[in-house]
Amino acid sequence: MAKGIRDKVAIIGMGCSRFGERWDAGPDDLMLEAFQECIKDAGIDKSDIQAGWMGVFFDEQSVGKSALPLSMALRLPNIPVTRVENLCATGTEALRGAVYAVAAGACDIAIAMGVEKLKDTGFGGLPERTKGTFEDLWLPQNTAPGGFAQLGAAYAARTRTDMADLKRAMAHISVKSHANGALNPKAHLRNPITEQQVLDARMVAYPLGLFDCAGVSDGAACAIVTTPEIARSLGKHNPVTVKALQLAPSNGVELAHGSWDGSYTLTTRIAAKRAYEEAGIQDPRAELSLIEVHDCFSVTELVVMEDLGLSPEGGAVRDVMDGFFDRDGKIPCQIDGGLKCFGHPIGATGLRMVYEIYLQLQGRAGERQLPDPRLGLTHNLGGLPNRNITSVAIIGRLEG
Amino acid sequence: MTQSPTGITGFGAYIPRLRLSRKAMAAALDWLDPNLAAQGKGERAVANWDEDSLTMAVEAARDLLAARALSPDRLVFASTTLPFQDRSNAGLIIDALGLDGGTRPADATGSLRAGTSALLSALEQTGTSLLTAADRRLARPGSVQDFTYGHGAAAVTVGSGPGVIAEFLGGHSIFRDLVDHYRAAGEAADYVLEERWARDEGYLKIVPVAVKGALSKAGISADQVDHFILPGTMAKIQATLAAKLGMRPDSVVDPLAGTVGDTGAAHALLMLADILGRTQPGRVILLVGYGQGADAILLRTTKALADFIPATGVAGWLSRRQAEDRYLKHMSFSGMVDIHFGMRAEHDKRTAHTVAYRKRDMVNGLTGGRCGSCGCVQFPRTRACVNPACGAIDTQTPVRLADEAAVVKTFTEDWLGFTPCPPLAYGNVQFANGANVMMEFTDIQAGQLSVGLPVRLVFRLKDDDEKRGFRRYFWKATPQGGA
Incomplete structure (x- = not known):
């Protein structure tokens, strides 16, 4: 019986570029920017890295296919590099490749890099793309906000929540994130906003207004991983380790089976359950110190609080309004x-x-540092509520 | 009367929901020609952006079929605005209706008489025909035709036996190459000549020849005609001809000029569907089609008429109406103005025709699969059952979803995604048989959608590949019955 990934791999260095409308930088520049911070943090030499995983979603938009862009941008010494793509879970998928390689003993030190250069399209929002040769014949040419917006009416109907109350909770989510972003020097949007601004904003896709939508940004982030033993040999005491790393793609149930009511994200429920098991978490609401969830849209953040088992069924609006997820x-x-x-x-x-979890666990998050966090969760939801890929990672520290 | 009469066995119609105010049109054009104010009466039916002659013909045929199963020998589609010049338009209608492979498709075009000529041919043939006729004629903004034309469709079935609701008594057809208007291949709009000439030398001289020929063949006198059907929006043209031919003044059938407009090759059949929906058994109908000559067809309604009811019918479609007073919107739908839709409209809509062929029953007929092992109905139909408790391989048989009851499960109105008529509305639709399909909504009003709202499925244009001159069709959901 497999024992999972818990505490088998340590993160010894991380880097992240400034996110935003980086008119000044291409994808190669962004990767190098993240890498410079990461390699310095790890305290190793580039030649110590034995394998790489690179994640990019819109390859046609920026870097082209294959893993060459990473190998070329960092001038890696011809080590094996694998390019991965799994919708919005791509970055976590790159990390998963590197972590699994180290856990398997195939290499000692690996790098995971995620990058996206979105602001070379010439228009706002995410680029248009084909969904597949058959899918284009029948699925609507929807946008990302339109795909997630549908959670709103379905959630309101299921939980008998008044749409005005749901909109206020969604606004609270965005107001909170803007307040948090204002303290982050690398953040794309650093302007605090008010609930009224959110409610008055122009409609993008009902019920999502402009401030219910995430920014479309350029940026890169990377991690260098190794075994806890090597981490300690490099002077990293109580190293940050991966407690769980789970991935759950849809198999068509939400798309074509009448059992899904459209008000929740099925794969989040599946990935979260597996991740809590892998990490040995009994009561996530009591045990987690901080979370980073896939808030592509305010309504997504709201419904996944229930899918992650943090809020009781139908209780997300109350938790949000109570400030349970505020800083x-x-x-x-x-x-x-x-x-x-x-x-x-x-x-x-x-x-x-x-x-972010890595910095917070080490007390290195500057102005936004939380008091004594122990265990963090990250969550990605790639695709649309009816056809998606969820990744859940749980990150903590390993004594010793 | 023969023992086994031949005639019309069913009828249906379709009128698109948008009704453009002619007063609003005239007001938008008062700078061009103040005299157009005289045209500013009533309203005309205009197709939504995702409707063309083919989709309207499908709706008219579905109006006729209601829930009736039918396997006609022929399906004829008459139109002067066929979406394809080389691809069987009638064949696509067969697929959309889910008729079995035994029906032979034929497109009829080339004249405004295409509908009545096809009807006459069907009446003179043996076997059964489903005849559809539809037109979405475009006209230049500011032209009289843009006021008088309307968009719509009609359908009739032809056969023999006890199901005949209007018996064929006789018909006559003549040809004259009188070019009072024409549309050359590849042109968007008609070139139209002086109305006085068209009336005096055309209608008033040509129609009587065809009518007298038909009356003579049928052994019917003009004053026996109860319903005189003649399309045309010229002032008093029907009454003038009725008087000239000796028909009673009350025989003149309203050409629907004030509510629909002239629907081209469909119009005679649309007027016929209107009359059949409100007349009595034993009435004589004279149906005339005009255009480079004329067709005249005499019919007598039978007792079986009372047993035939279309799903919605002309009166139903007339009341399913949304007033529209934005002339610019109509011009954009017609392609007469090039509206800026932003860069998202540049998205490549290339079709993989190999895939479209493999999946043709699913896309054209909204046909999913029912698992023989667990009973789960699903779309698309695949080799492996989607039911997580089943997963059986190669157990699914085709099941058509287009006529199933369904409700809105999730929805959004998307102002970011491209559509010629924002917002792009879509969501998950839950079918009563258990299937779930994410699809577009059409013919909706802002704020009309809600979870649980009953919808019906309609065959519509999905998108236009302007780069390659191809258009794709798929099914959309629309609020049931609602305006």
């Missing part, structure tokens, strides 16, 4: 601003989340 609440969520304000360069996002 001074029981489980601060998006303490770095989240996708909403740190930004959402798709391929980098999963690693950016881990970056």
Whole structure:
């Protein structure tokens, strides 16, 4: 019986570029920016890295196919590099490759890099893409906000929540993330906003207004991983380790089986359950210190609180309005601003989340540092509620 | 009367929901020609952006079929605005209706008489025909035709036996190459000549020849005609001809000029569907089609008429109506103005035709699969059952979803995604048989969608690949019955 990934791999260095509309930088520049911070943090030489995983979603938009862009940008010494893509879970998928390689003993030190250069399209929002040759014949040419917006009406109907109350809770989520982002020098959006601003904003996709949507950003984030033993030999005491790393893709149930009611994200429920088991967590609401969830849209953050088992069924609105997920609440969520304000360069996002947990666990998060966090969770939801990939990672420290 | 009469066995119609105010049109054009104010009466039916002659023909046929199963020998589609010049338009209608492979498709075009000529041919043939006719004629903004034209469709079935609701008594057809208007291949709009000439030398001289020929063949006198159907929006043209031919003044059928407009090749059949929906058994109908000559067809309704009821019918479609007073919107839908839709409209809509062929029953007929092992109905149909408790391989048989009851499960109105008529509305639709499909909503009003709202499925344009001159169709959900 497999024992899972818990405490088999340590993160010894991380880096993250400034996120935002980086008119000044291409994907190669962004990767190098993240790497410079990461390699310095790890305290190793580039030649110590034995394998790499690179995640990018819109390859057609920026770097092209294959793992060459990472090998070329960092001038890696011809080590094996694998390019991965799994929608918005791409960054976590890159980390998963590197972590599994180390855990398998295939290499001692590996790098995971996520990057996305979105602001070379010439228009706002995410680029258009094909869904597949058959899918294009029947699925609507929806946008990301339109895909997630549907959670709103379905959640309100299931939980008998008044749409005005749901909208206020969604606004609270965005106001909180803007307040958090304002304290983060690398964040894309650093302007505090008010609940009224959110409620008055123009509609993007009902019921999502402009401030219910995450920023579309350029950026890169990376991690260098190794075994806890090597980490300690490099002077990293109580190293940050991976407690769980789970991935759950849809198999068509939400898309084509009538059992899904459209008000929750099925794969989040599955991935979270597996991750808690892998990490040995009994009561996530009591045990987690902070979380970074996939708040591509305010309504997504709201419903996944129930999917992650943090809020009781139908209780997310109350928890949000009670401030349970605010920076001074029981489980601060998006303490770095989240996708909403740190930004959402798709391929980098999963690693950016881990970056924040990594800094917080070591007390290195500057102005936004939380008091004594022990265990953090990251969550990505790639795709749409009816067809998606969820990744959940749990990060902590290993005594010794 | 023969023992086994031949005639019309069913009828249906379709009128698109948008009704453009002619007063609003005239007001938008008062700078161009103040005299157009005279045209500013009533309203005309205009197709939504995702409707063309083919989709309207499908709706008219579905109006006729209601829930009736039918396997006609032929399906004819008459239109002067066929979406494809080389691809069987009628064949696509067969697929959309889910008719079995035995029905032979035929497109009929080239004249405004295409509908009545196809009907006459069907009446003179043996076997059963499903005849659809539809037109979505475009006209230049500011032209009289943009006021008088309307968009719509009609359908009739032809056969023999006890199901005949209007018996064929006789018909006559003549041809004259009188070019009072024409549309050359590849042109968007008609070129139209002086109305006085078209009336005096055309209608008033040509129609009587066809009508007299039909009356003579049928052995019917003009004053026996109860319903005189003649499309045309020229002032008093029907009454003038009725008087000239000796028909009673009350025989003149309203050409629907004030509510629909002239629907081209469909119009005679649309007027016929209107009359069949409100007349009595034993009435004589004279149906005339005009255009480079004329067709005249005589019919007598039978007792079976009372047993035939279309799903919605002309009166139903007339009341399913949304007033529209934005002329610019109509011009954009017609392609007469090039509205800026932003860069998202540049998205490449190339079709993989190999895939479209493999999946043709699913896309054209909204046909999913029912698992023979667990009974789960699903779309798309695949080799492996989607039910997580089943997963059986190669157990699914085709099941058509297009006529199933369904409700809105999730929805959004998306102002970011491209559509020629924002917002792009879509969501998950839950079918009563258990299937779930994420699809577009069409013909909705802002704020109309809600979880649990009953919807019906309609065959519509999905998108236009302007780069390659191809258009794709798929099914969309629309609020049931609602305006």
